[in-house]
Each structure stands twice: as C-alpha cells, then as structure tokens.
Amino acid sequence: MADTHVLQNVLRDExxxxxxxxxxxxxxxxxSGDLTSRKLVPALYDLAAQRRLPLEFAxxxxxxxxxxxxxxxxxxxxxxxxxxxxxxxDDVWESFSNGIFYxxxxxxxxxxxxxxxxxLKKLDSExxxxxxxxxxxxxxxxxxxAIVENLGEVGLNKGENGGWSRLVVEKPFGRDLxxxxxxxxxxxxxxxxxxxxxxxxxxxxxTVQNILALRFANGIFEPLWNQHYVDHVQITxxxxxxxxxxxxxxxxxxxxxxxxxxxxxQVLCLTAMEPPVTFDAESVREEKVKVLRAVRSIPExxxxxxxxxxxxxxxxxxxxxxxxYREEENVDPESVTETFVALKLFVDNWRWARVPxxxxxxxxxxxxxxxVAIQFHSSPHTPFAHDETESLAPxxxxxxxxxxxxxxxxxxAKVPGAGFExxxxxxxxxxxxxxxxxxxxAYQRLLLDLMxxxxxxxxxxxxxxxxxxxxxxxxxxxxxxxxxxxxxxxxWGPEAADALLERDGREWRRP
Amino acid sequence: MIGEAxxxxxxxxxxxxxxxxxxxKLRTNDDGTLALRSSVLNLIVVTDEESAQEITASVxxxxxxxxxxxxxxxxxxxxxxxxxxxxxxxCNVRGGGAQVCAEQVTIHAEGPPARHLxxxxxxxxxxDLPVFLWYPGEFSPRSLEFAAMxxxxxxxxxxxxxxxxxxxxLREIAALIEDPEMPAIGDLQWVGLSPWRSLLADTxxxxxxxxxxxxxxxxxxxxxxxxxxRALLLVGWLASTxxxxxxxxxxxxxxxxxxxxxxxxxxVLSPDSPDARLRRIRLYSPDYSFQVSRHRALSxxxxxxxxxxxxxxxRTVHLGSFDLGVLVGEELRYRGHDEAYEGSLRKTVEIxxx
Numbered sequence: 080m081a082d083t084h085v086l087q088n089v090l091r092d093e094x095x096x097x098x099x100x101x102x103x104x105x106x107x108x109x110x111s112g113d114l115t116s117r118k119l120v121p122a123l124y125d126l127a128a129q130r131r132l133p134l135e136f137a138x139x140x141x142x143x144x145x146x147x148x149x150x151x152x153x154x155x156x157x158x159x160x161x162x163x164x165x166x167x168x169d170d171v172w173e174s175f176s177n178g179i180f181y182x183x184x185x186x187x188x189x190x191x192x193x194x195x196x197x198x199l200k201k202l203d204s205e206x207x208x209x210x211x212x213x214x215x216x217x218x219x220x221x222x223x224x225a226i227v228e229n230l231g232e233v234g235l236n237k238g239e240n241g242g243w244s245r246l247v248v249e250k251p252f253g254r255d256l257x258x259x260x261x262x263x264x265x266x267x268x269x270x271x272x273x274x275x276x277x278x279x280x281x282x283x284x285x286t287v288q289n290i291l292a293l294r295f296a297n298g299i300f301e302p303l304w305n306q307h308y309v310d311h312v313q314i315t316x317x318x319x320x321x322x323x324x325x326x327x328x329x330x331x332x333x334x335x336x337x338x339x340x341x342x343x344x345q346v347l348c349l350t351a352m353e354p355p356v357t358f359d360a361e362s363v364r365e366e367k368v369k370v371l372r373a374v375r376s377i378p379e380x381x382x383x384x385x386x387x388x389x390x391x392x393x394x395x396x397x398x399x400x401x402x403x404y405r406e407e408e409n410v411d412p413e414s415v416t417e418t419f420v421a422l423k424l425f426v427d428n429w430r431w432a433r434v435p436x437x438x439x440x441x442x443x444x445x446x447x448x449x450x451v452a453i454q455f456h457s458s459p460h461t462p463f464a465h466d467e468t469e470s471l472a473p474x475x476x477x478x479x480x481x482x483x484x485x486x487x488x489x490x491x492a493k494v495p496g497a498g499f500e501x502x503x504x505x506x507x508x509x510x511x512x513x514x515x516x517x518x519x520x521a522y523q524r525l526l527l528d529l530m531x532x533x534x535x536x537x538x539x540x541x542x543x544x545x546x547x548x549x550x551x552x553x554x555x556x557x558x559x560x561x562x563x564x565x566x567x568x569x570x571w572g573p574e575a576a577d578a579l580l581e582r583d584g585r586e587w588r589r590p
Numbered sequence: 591m592i593g594e595a596x597x598x599x600x601x602x603x604x605x606x607x608x609x610x611x612x613x614x615k616l617r618t619n620d621d622g623t624l625a626l627r628s629s630v631l632n633l634i635v636v637t638d639e640e641s642a643q644e645i646t647a648s649v650x651x652x653x654x655x656x657x658x659x660x661x662x663x664x665x666x667x668x669x670x671x672x673x674x675x676x677x678x679x680x681c682n683v684r685g686g687g688a689q690v691c692a693e694q695v696t697i698h699a700e701g702p703p704a705r706h707l708x709x710x711x712x713x714x715x716x717x718d719l720p721v722f723l724w725y726p727g728e729f730s731p732r733s734l735e736f737a738a739m740x741x742x743x744x745x746x747x748x749x750x751x752x753x754x755x756x757x758x759x760l761r762e763i764a765a766l767i768e769d770p771e772m773p774a775i776g777d778l779q780w781v782g783l784s785p786w787r788s789l790l791a792d793t794x795x796x797x798x799x800x801x802x803x804x805x806x807x808x809x810x811x812x813x814x815x816x817x818x819x820r821a822l823l824l825v826g827w828l829a830s831t832x833x834x835x836x837x838x839x840x841x842x843x844x845x846x847x848x849x850x851x852x853x854x855x856x857x858v859l860s861p862d863s864p865d866a867r868l869r870r871i872r873l874y875s876p877d878y879s880f881q882v883s884r885h886r887a888l889s890x891x892x893x894x895x896x897x898x899x900x901x902x903x904x905r906t907v908h909l910g911s912f913d914l915g916v917l918v919g920e921e922l923r924y925r926g927h928d929e930a931y932e933g934s935l936r937k938t939v940e941i942x943x944x
Contacts, residue, residue, distance in 0.1 A: 090791035174906035
C-alpha cells in the first residue's frame with residue numbers, strides 16, 4: 080500500500096487537462112443558513128457539473144436544525160432551481176447530491192465532534208475521500224472559537240491518514256485589532272496559519288484580480304506608478320442600495336467593518352503593493368502586508384483631519400425616493416452608525432512617499448461603482464496660451480472594477496480648428512467587454528482554490544490585523560464622539576468628505 | 591451574451607483601404623460614437639460554399655471568448671476568376687452604452703485567386719496579434735497553397751474527421767508535425783477528447799488506484815461513425831502515456847494488442863450507434879474496472895469505478911458541448927506545440943502502421 084502512494088496519476092500529468100483537487104470532504108458549519116444554499120452549494124454544483132471536482136467528493140452540512148439528509152438535499156435543490164429557473168440537470172444533481180450529507184448538532188458540544196469524526200471516517204471508507212477535510216465556518220462568528228477548539232480537541236485539525244485539514248473563515252475577521260488578534264490566536268491554537276483560509280469574496284472576482292494583471296503584466300504603467308508621477312490616488316467603492324433587510328447586522332458593523340476593513344483595504348493593497356517575485360501565496364501576501372505596515376497611523380486626536388463618517392438621510396436615487404438609514408428596518412432611530420466613510424491615508428514607503436490615498440465607500444450613493452483613479456501631476460509647463468488650456472485637466476488613469484471593467488485614460492488633445500486650444504479627452508478601454516463572456520462566480524473560484532490548497536487569494540492573519548491596526552484609532556474616536564454627518568441618499572456623501580480634499584486643493588472625481 | 595450583428599451593404603471586389611474604411615464605419619454607432627475594436631487574435635478560415643453558413647455562424651459565436659479579426663474564405667478554385675468581399679461586425683453593448691466590436695471579412699474567391707488566398711489574407715491581418723488558420727473541412731497538406739497559408743500562421747487547426755479517408759488524414763497531420771517549417775497544429779478530434787481524458791484521469795486520482803494504471807489488461811472503446819479518429823487518438827494517448835508498445839492489429843483494425851510494463855494489453859474498438867462519436871470507454875485492471883459512459887440521449891456522462899460487482903465510486907456530470915465553435919475556441923487558447931497531442935498522434939500512426 081505504501082509504495083502505491085508515490086505512484087503518480089500520469090494521465091493527469093498534462094497542461095491541457097484542468098487541475099482537479101485531491102479527493103476530500105467539505106464540512107459546512109451553519110449549513111442551514113443562506114450562504115450555504117445561495118452561494119456555496121450552487122458554486123460546488125457548478126464545479127462538479129463542469130468536471131472540476133474529484134470523483135471522490137462529499138459535503139457535510141452541520142447546524143442545529145433537525146433535518147434528514149434528504150430534507151437537506153431537498154432544500155438545497157429548491158434554492159438552486161429558483162436561482163437557475165429550473166435548469167438543473169436531474170442526473171447531475173442526483174449524483175452530486177448523493178455526496179451531500181447532513182448532521183444535526185450543536186457546534187458548542189463536544190459530542191457533535193465525536194459524531195462528526197465518525198461520519199468523516201465512514202465517508203473516507205465509503206466514498207474514498209482519503210482523510211482530506213475542509214471545514215467551512217459559515218455560522219455566527221461568535222461560534223468560531225468553540226468550533227475550532229472542538230475540532231482541535233478531537234483531532235480533526237489534522238487530516239486522517241496523512242490527509243489534509245483546512246479551515247475556512249468568513250469575514251468579519253474580528254471587530255477591531257484586539258478581537259482580530261484574539262480570533263487569530265484561537266484559530267492558531269489548533270490550526271497552523273497555512274491551514275487557515277480567510278475568505279473575502281472580493282478577491283475571487285476576476286475584475287479585482289485584473290488589477291494585478293494590469294500592473295504586473297504590462298511594462299508601460301509600472302514606471303509611472305509612484306510618487307514621481309502620481310499626485311494622488313482615489314479609491315471608490317460605491318453602492319446605490321441601502322441596508323435593506325440587513326439593518327440589525329449593519330447597526331453592529333457599519334461601513335468601516337462591512338466594506339472598508341476588507342474589500343477596500345484589499346483594493347488598496349493591490350494598487351500600492353510592490354511586484355511580487357512569483358505569484359504564489361506567500362510572495363503575494365507578503366507584499367500586501369508590507370503595504371499595510373507602511374500605512375501611516377492616524378493619531379487619535381487628528382482623526383477629524385483624516386476621516387469622515389456619514390449616514391444617508393431620505394433622498395432620491397435614480398428617480399426613486401428612498402428612506403433614510405434611521406428609518407430602515409431594525410435600525411435605531413438615533414443610530415450614529417456610518418453608512419459612508421472617507422479616509423485620507425499615506426503609504427510611507429519609497430514608492431508612495433507624500434502621495435495621499437483618498438478612500439471613500441458608502442451606501443445609497445448615486446450609482447454602483449468601484450474604481451481606482453491614479454491622478455498624475457500636471458505637466459510641468461505648457462507652451463500654449465493660458466486661455467487655450469483652461470479645459471485641460473491633469474492625466475488620470477482610472478482602473479474600473481465595476482460595473483464596466485476597464486481602463487480609462489484622460490489625455491490632452493488639440494481641439495480641431497485654428498489656434499491651439501487643448502482639451503482633455505477620455506480614452507476608454509473596456510477590457511472587461513473585450514472578452515464578452517461572463518466571468519465565473521467568485522465563490523466558485525475560491526472554493527476550487529481552497530480544495531487545491533492554493534491560499535493566494537485568501538487573507539493571511541497579519542493582513543487582517545494590519546487592516547484593523549490602520550482603522551482602529553478612527554473607530555475608537557468615533558465610538559467616543561457619537562456624531563455623524565448626514566448626506567441625502569443619491570449624493571456622493573456628506574460635505575465633510577468634500578472638505579477633506581478641498582483642504583488639500585483637490586476634489587473627488589465623479590465615477 | 592448580448593450582441594448585435596452588423597452588415598455592411600454592397601460587396602464586390604474591394605481594396606484593402608476600402609475594407610478597413612468600411613469596417614471602421616461598421617463600428618460607428620447610431621449616435622455617431624465609435625465602438626472600439628476588440629481583438630486578441632487573427633483567425634483565417636478556409637471553407638467551401640456548402641459549409642460556409644455553418645462555419646460563419648461558429649465564427650461569430652467565437653467573438654465571445656476570442657474577439658478576433660476573422661477572415662473567412664469561401665474558396666472555389668475551379669470557377670471563373672472572381673473575388674467578392676462582404677464585411678460584418680459583431681458588436682456588444684454593455685454598461686453605459688459603450689460598444690466593442692469584433693470584425694469579420696468574408697471573401698468569396700473563385701478561379702485563380704482561390705489558389706493565392708495568402709495574397710488576400712496577408713494584408714488584412716491585424717499587426718502584432720497571433721494568426722490562427724482553420725480548415726474546417728478537407729485540406730491538402732502537400733499543396734503549395736497550403737504551404738503559403740501556413741507561412742502566415744502561428745497555429746493551424748484542422749479536423750481529421752472531415753476527410754473521407756480518416757487514417758490517411760492522421761498520417762498527413764503526423765507528417766506535418768515533424769516538419770520544422772510548420773507552425774504548431776491542433777486537431778478538433780483531439781480537442782473533443784479533452785473531457786473524456788479528464789474524466790478517465792479522475793478515476794485514478796485515489797492513490798490506491800493510481801498504481802493500477804500500470805496494470806491495465808484490456809480496454810474497450812465504443813465509437814460511432816465519424817468517431818474513428820477520436821477512438822484511435824484516445825488509444826494513442828493511453829499507449830504513449832502508459833508506455834504501451836503497439837504489437838498487432840487485427841479484425842479489420844478493431845482488435846489491437848500492446849506490450850506494456852506488466853504484460854499484454856488488448857484493446858477492442860467497437861462501432862456503435864451513430865448518436866455520439868464516442869460512447870463509452872472501459873479499462874480493466876486485475877482488481878478494478880473503470881468506465882466513462884455517455885447517456886444515450888443526454889449531454890451527461892457517468893463515471894464508475896467497480897471492484898468486481900462492488901461500486902466503489904460513481905458520478906454523473908455534464909460532458910460539455912462539442913459544438914464546433916466550442917471546439918475551435920478551445921484550440922484558440924493554445925499557441926505552442928501540444929506535446930501530449932503530438933505524442934499521441936505519433937503513437938496512433940505506429941498503430942496504423944502495423
């Protein structure tokens with residue numbers, strides 16, 4: 080038996096066949112929740128149907144709800160059919176769902192894990208899953224420590240018979256630096272960092288990954304990508320929707336924890352990082368951490384000069400009147416939770432010295448838009464008459480992430496006619512639409528990477544902590560000073576956000 | 591996919607300059623703005639009147655993943671001397687009304703011009719982008735015309751099943767891959783094997799079964815008319831990957847014998863009903879049987895691993911599309927030599943030579 084393990088599957092040893100993960104089981108905690116039926120299982124079903132999962136694969140769902148395997152499968156199928164308007168193949172579902180199991184259990188109780196361990200052993204022998212397990216924590220974050228401890232105590236933090244064990248953690252990774260450190264310490268008591276996959280689905284988006292392709296696959300941008308040429312950078316993550324039914328969750332989180340700590344900080348890292356030597360997990364994540372480490376701390380007594388928080392009040396978004404945040408369901412009528420954040424950050428390193436990074440993220444802004452705008456210095460001298468260059472603005476390179484992925488470069492060009500009037504022209508390259516096909520779902524990509532054991536697009540402990548370290552002083556200051564600036568829904572945030580740039584002689588772009 | 595097909599009026603003989611100008615006009619939107627041209631490659635297609643419609647439809651479908659400047663020749667070397675150019679663009683609208691177009695130049699070439707297609711194709715290629723040359727039907731690899739076209743190309747795509755004599759065609763392609771002057775070559779019959787090869791590889795992923803790859807004793811392949819080359823290339827692939835040496839070929843070419851690392855291997859190729867080019871593959875080792883089998887009416891495929899009568903693993907998945915556009919699209923993803931294909935083809939020709 081021992082020597083057969085070293086034998087390779089030579090049939091797979093070829094560039095043109097897709098890489099398929101080793102056999103294994105995915106165990107989902109909090110399996111009765113929305114994420115499982117709406118995101119995880121549809122992504123796994125698609126991967127299975129497209130022949131990207133191993134033949135020997137199983138899913139085990141755990142939550143407190145009493146359900147049989149069949150009931151669990153039925154629920155999952157129902158949601159899938161709703162999403163796909165009935166386009167689910169009976170045979171493929173049948174064969175995929177034969178590998179789905181459900182185990183009712185209280186994740187705080189030790190006996191649940193004894194039972195789980197037995198079930199996994201049984202699956203190893205019956206379905207050939209080879210002792211490989213990925214544990215997906217999709218339950219309430221308050222249960223994470225208990226689940227991890229129990230997994231560790233029964234030895235499920237190690238794969239069976241030389242197999243692997245991986246742990247997937249959904250955001251939020253804590254509420255602040257202290258709780259993130261506590262959480263990481265809890266996770267690392269039983270799992271090595273290399274086994275831990277912190278998931279931020281933003282990184283699974285093709286469009287976000289394209290920032291790396293743009294920067295590091297093109298020789299012409301990188302020489303300009305520094306303080307010699309760049310005046311400042313604006314990062315915008317705007318949503319036009321409100322909090323909807325997530326009022327209770329949002330009251331606890333706010334824009335800072337919901338969007339800025341994870342998505343926005345990731346975009347900042349990808350924009351500002353140095354070229355990694357190779358595209359492996361440690362090289363890429365090391366460079367991202369270096370950016371976070373270089374971000375200048377905001378002193379608590381100067382927060383007002385660097386950060387703005389806002390909250391939307393009743394207003395109009397694209398022809399529709401919408402309620403203010405305090406009028407939303409499950410929201411405190413006197414809430415000071417921020418639905419908008421603007422920040423001014425500096426990345427104190429050789430490349431970015433003195434270049435401000437202005438960041439804004441919020442809900443109920445005029446439109447959904449995510450973009451990074453690199454604003455270059457004005458040309459040092461124009462030979463043309465002043466009145467002929469009035470409409471000339473400095474060059475801006477915009478990397479658009481959503482909704483239309485692409486690049487836009489603002490350049491000066493001569494207006495046809497006598498004289499030498501020069502004006503700015505936008506050149507748009509929609510590389511997103513250059514390929515007309517829809518990109519795969521972010522979860523599909525990330526779940527496959529997880530099974531393949533590639534953590535490049537997952538967050539490392541020091542990344543999560545690094546982001547909190549930057550934001551902690553701001554949040555501390557805000558929680559002491561219970562004030563928030565208002566903005567009407569459908570506008571680009573409170574006036575204080577405009578003032579943040581005006582003080583520096585700059586202004587926000589309109590995305 | 592949201593898209594719009596646009597046709598230029600007219601046709602007839604046009605100069606390169608006229609063609610470029612008219613293509614530019616096709617990208618002009620109703621409101622006067624200009625849509626962008628999006629292209630990652632040049633695709634030259636050589637076909638005949640009979641297949642032209644099907645081929646053109648496939649080419650426009652390719653615009654999704656492989657936006658290209660496509661130059662489609664409908665060639666008839668026998669007719670009166672004539673050149674007729676038609677232009678179309680496939681444009682896509684997304685987001686704020688921004689448009690991106692892929693372009694297609696269709697050229698009917700009859701008589702002598704049909705023997706000098708390279709002179710028409712060359713000036714129409716977009717600079718700095720790779721050139722793919724696709725022969726959907728029969729082609730004459732030893733002709734001067736073929737050599738002149740191959741000179742323009744970075745990769746040639748052929749379909750070894752399109753030829754009347756499929757074995758000869760395989761031999762001819764094998765001769766081309768040995769020619770250092772030729773660009774890399776891909777065969778759509780090989781591309782159609784990818785899902786089968788991947789599914790078969792899956793059955794050996796469990797470490798306790800990987801060792802059985804060296805112990806295969808026999809194999810059965812069911813194929814339909816038109817699927818002969820797929821079946822042969824599959825055997826060629828198994829033989830080249832697993833180190834089998836072809837020893838004999840009997841029963842009208844359907845019973846093959848190989849010598850392998852642990853003994854003799856017998857392979858039976860059996861014709862089956864015409865609804866699927868490949869229908870089923872079975873491999874037997876002393877302990878296990880491995881099967882990948884297509885549903886009779888469905889696009890799904892079932893994989894099983896058995897030990898005697900005991901079912902060890904089973905799965906049904908989508909086999910994927912074998913639509914012409916999908917197969918060609920798959921080939922367009924590769925630029926260089928496909929060593930697995932070339933190794934399998936060489937081995938296949940060794941089998942044919944027995």
